Amino acid sequence: MPVQASSVESPVSLSITQRPRRLRRTGTLRRLVRENTLGVEDLIYPLFVTEGQDLEQEVPSMPGCYRYSLDRLLTEVHTVWQLGIGAIALFPLIDDHKKDNAGTESYNPQGLVPRAIKAIKEACPEILVIADVALDPYSSEGHDGIVANGQILNDETVAVLVKQALMQAEAGADFVAPSDMMDGRIGAIRRALDAEGWINVGILAYSAKYASAYYGPFRDALDSAPKFGDKKTYQMDGANGREALKEVALDICEGADMVMVKPALAYLDIICRIRSHTNLPVVAYNVSGEYAMVKAAAARGWIDEEKVVRETLISMKRAGADLILTYFAKDIAQQLHTKRIEF
Numbered sequence: 001m002p003v004q005a006s007s008v009e010s011p012v013s014l015s016i017t018q019r020p021r022r023l024r025r026t027g028t029l030r031r032l033v034r035e036n037t038l039g040v041e042d043l044i045y046p047l048f049v050t051e052g053q054d055l056e057q058e059v060p061s062m063p064g065c066y067r068y069s070l071d072r073l074l075t076e077v078h079t080v081w082q083l084g085i086g087a088i089a090l091f092p093l094i095d096d097h098k099k100d101n102a103g104t105e106s107y108n109p110q111g112l113v114p115r116a117i118k119a120i121k122e123a124c125p126e127i128l129v130i131a132d133v134a135l136d137p138y139s140s141e142g143h144d145g146i147v148a149n150g151q152i153l154n155d156e157t158v159a160v161l162v163k164q165a166l167m168q169a170e171a172g173a174d175f176v177a178p179s180d181m182m183d184g185r186i187g188a189i190r191r192a193l194d195a196e197g198w199i200n201v202g203i204l205a206y207s208a209k210y211a212s213a214y215y216g217p218f219r220d221a222l223d224s225a226p227k228f229g230d231k232k233t234y235q236m237d238g239a240n241g242r243e244a245l246k247e248v249a250l251d252i253c254e255g256a257d258m259v260m261v262k263p264a265l266a267y268l269d270i271i272c273r274i275r276s277h278t279n280l281p282v283v284a285y286n287v288s289g290e291y292a293m294v295k296a297a298a299a300r301g302w303i304d305e306e307k308v309v310r311e312t313l314i315s316m317k318r319a320g321a322d323l324i325l326t327y328f329a330k331d332i333a334q335q336l337h338t339k340r341i342e343f
C-alpha cells in the first residue's frame with residue numbers, strides 16, 4: 001500500500017512559496033524545463049588514418065578507436081555520415097622513415113592526409129573534413145615545431161604550417177585546425193589561404209590548448225610523443241585562465257572562424273569564460289585521456305559508461321560549448337538513433 005499523505009501522522013508543512021522540486025516531478029516536466037541538449041549535430045568525430053590496406057588496428061589505450069587504412073576509413077566515414085555526424089577530424093600515423101625535424105612530410109601533396117581528404121570528399125562529399133595543422137605526427141623529435149638546440153622555433157615553424165594548411169586546402173579540407181600553439185600562425189595561415197584563393201576554407205583554432213597529461217593515449221595512437229622534454233614552451237600552463245582569453249582574442253583578430261578549448265573536462269571554466277568573451281562558435285575537445293578514463297572504469301564495471309558519457313558531454317554544453325570533438329561521437333549518435341537514451 002502506498003503511503004498516503006493523509007495517513008502520515010502529524011504532517012508537517014514548511015511555509016515556503018518556492019519549491020524547485022515541482023519542476024522535477026516527472027520526466028516530461030524535466031524535459032520541458034531542460035536548459036541544454038546534446039544532439040548529433042553538436043558532434044565532431046576524430047579519426048586516425050594509417051598507410052596500408054585492409055587495416056583496422058584498435059588503439060590499446062583507446063578501446064573502440066581504430067587506426068584505419070584508407071580503404072577501411074571510407075567505410076567508417078560512411079557509417080559516421082549515416083549516423084548523422086556532420087564533421088570528422090583527421091589524424092595520421094606517419095611511418096618513422098618519413099619523419100624529420102622540419103616535418104617535411106606534412107606538406108607532401110601525395111602524403112597520407114591529402115590522399116585521405118580527397119578520397120573522403122569523393123566518397124562522401126557533404127561530410128565536413130577538418131585537417132589538423134601541426135608538425136608532431138611528422139616530426140622526428142615528436143614536437144609540434146622545428147627544434148634547434150633544444151628549443152622550438154616559432155617563425156620557422158609557422159612557415160611550414162602555412163605550407164601544410166595550403167596543401168590541405170588544395171586536397172579539399174573544409175577547415176584547417178592549427179593545434180600547434182605557435183604564435184601568429186592563425187594570421188599567417190589566413191593570409192596565405194586568401195592569397196591562394198581559398199577564401200571559403202575555414203580555420204578552427206586550437207586557441208586554448210593546455211600542456212596536458214590527458215593527451216597520452218593520442219600520442220600512443222600516433223606514436224607522436226616528444227622525444228625529449230615536454231610541450232610547455234608552447235602549450236599553455238594548466239594553472240592559467242586569463243591567458244586563454246588572450247590567446248582567443250589574438251586568434252580572433254588573426255582570422256579564426258571557430259575557437260577550441262582543449263582538454264575539455266578539466267577546463268570547463270575556460271570554456272565558460274571564453275563563451276562570454278566571443279560570439280564565435282566554441283568547440284570543446286573531449287580528449288583521448290578523458291575517453292580512456294571512462295573506458296577503463298567502465299570495463300571494470302565501476303561506472304555506467306553511457307550515463308557518465310552523457311553527463312560529461314552535457315557539462316561541456318552547459319559550460320558554453322557549441323560543438324564537441326569527441327571519440328564518443330559515434331556511440332552517442334548510435335544511442336540517439338535507437339532512442340534508448342535522451343539527452
Ligand code: PBG
Pocket residue numbers: 132134136144179180214215216217218219286287288289
Ligand atoms: C597534435 C595534437 C595532439 C592532440 C590533438 N592534436 C597531441 C599533442 O598536442 O600532444 C591530442 C588529442 C587527444 O589527446 O585526444 N598537435
